[in-house]
Structures are given as structure tokens and as C-alpha cells.
Amino acid sequence: MGDTLVPATQIKSLIETLIENGVIQGDLVESWNKKSQQMKEKEELLQKTNDGNEGMLKVVEGFARGVNGFEKNRPKAYRWCQKLHDVGSVKGRARLGEYLVKGLGTQKSFTLGMLHLGQAAFAGSDLAAYLLGYAFAKGKYGMPVKEKEAIFWFRKCLGPCAYSHLSSKTKAKAQEHLNELLDNQNRGSDEGSASSD
Incomplete structure (x- = not known):
């Protein structure tokens, strides 16, 4: 037989035919169907990358989180961020910056x-x-x-933005951070006025 693995396309086709005709049933069939659907979604996403940035963003998310039929692979997600940046995507540039400062799939910079x-x-x-x-x-x-810089940018991310791709959970965190900073600022001004009395 040898020690080289090769795709057994005939066997795969036979299994698919047996499943479609109901010859094989059970939990394994459900797993097979789920995996097949994920692979189909992955192929569709990869095809959509030719159509524009949104498809490429989904590929980034697929590799980043291990969803949409993709295995979790941060270096591949980082490479897709670079591709998005190269085609002029603002969302891609933001993700690329995030990956670089956090060292996700690449060396920190x-x-x-x-x-x-x-x-x-x-x-x-x-x-x-x-x-x-x-x-x-x-x-x-x-x-x-x-x-002051932090307050400016938190307010900016919570206001209307041309490119909105922040999760609602992270927006809530931004609001918490902003409230905390504004409370600190108010406390500081209260203390300053109390000391001048």
C-alpha cells in the first residue's frame, strides 16, 4: 500500500450516495451531513472572496474563531487580514492593526x-x-x-461610524470604560474645587 495518503474520491462518492439513498443512517450520518454543510459554506465563502470585502471578512472570522467550516488558525486569519488591507478595506486595516498589537497569528508590533x-x-x-x-x-x-485621548476614542466608537464591526458586547465595554473615565474626571474636578475653597 505504501505510506502516502491520497484522497479516496471514489469512496467518498460512494459514501455520499449511500447516505443520500438512506442506506446508511444514524449519528454518523448526522455528523457527516454537518461536516459536509460546513465544507460547503467554507467553499461558498472562499468563492465570495472574489466578490469583495465582506466575504473576506467572514474568512478572517472563520479562521480566527474556527467557524463557518474553517479550522481555528490565527496565522491564516492574519494573512487574510493582510489581503483585506491590500484591497483597501478599512475593516481589514482595523483587524490587521488589532492582530499586530495583540500578536494574534503574528509577532507583536x-x-x-x-x-x-x-x-x-x-x-x-x-x-x-x-x-x-x-x-x-x-x-x-x-x-x-x-x-482625554481615551475619552475621545471611546466616544467616537460609540457614535455613528462609517464602518461598524464592533460587537454589542464590546460596545457595552466601551461604554463602561467611558463612564469610568468620566467619573474619574468629575471626581478630579470636584477635588480641585474643594481644595480651592
Whole structure:
């Protein structure tokens, strides 16, 4: 037989025919059908990448989270972020910046990552604006703590954005961070006025 694995397309076709005709039944058939559906969805998504950015974003999410028939593979997700960036996608640039500052599927690069995040945020990405707000609020990704900058970017990500791809859960976190910063600011101004009395 040898030690080389090759696809057994005839066997696969035979199994598919037996399943379609109801000869084989049970839990294994359900697993087979589920896997087949996932593979079909994956192929459709890969075809859609030729049609534009949304299909490519779904491929990124597929590899990032192991959904839509894709295996979880952060380096592949990162490469798809690069492809999205290369075709001029603002969402792709925001994701690329995120992957770079967090070191997801690639080596961390705060400088390059923050550059991409800044450009994407100014172009209207709520995700990029959130990450900039978080960076300035917590002193992350090589940035100093700057509350005014953090407040600006959190407000920006919560307002109307041209490119909205921030989850509702993360928007809620942005609102929490913003409230905390505004409370700190109010406390500081209250203390300043009390000391001048």
C-alpha cells in the first residue's frame, strides 16, 4: 500500500450516495451531513472572496474563531487580514492593526499595529476607535495612559461610524470604560474645587 495518503474520491462518492439513498443512517450520518454543510459554506465563502470585502471578512472570522467550516488558525486569519488591507478595506486595516498589537497569528508590533489602527479609526472604524480608546485608557500596546485621548476614542466608537464591526458586547465595554473615565474626571474636578475653597 505504501505510506502516502491520497484522497479516496471514489469512496467518498460512494459514501455520499449511500447516505443520500438512506442506506446508511444514524449519528454518523448526522455528523457527516454537518461536516459536509460546513465544507460547503467554507467553499461558498472562499468563492465570495472574489466578490469583495465582506466575504473576506467572514474568512478572517472563520479562521480566527474556527467557524463557518474553517479550522481555528490565527496565522491564516492574519494573512487574510493582510489581503483585506491590500484591497483597501478599512475593516481589514482595523483587524490587521488589532492582530499586530495583540500578536494574534503574528509577532507583536505595537508601532505598525497602532499606525493601522489610527488610520482605520480616522477612516471611521468603530473597532479601531475602541482599541485606541482602550490603549490610552489602560496604557496598552505601547501607549501612555492619556484619559482625554481615551475619552475621545471611546466616544467616537460609540457614535455613528462609517464602518461598524464592533460587537454589542464590546460596545457595552466601551461604554463602561467611558463612564469610568468620566467619573474619574468629575471626581478630579470636584477635588480641585474643594481644595480651592
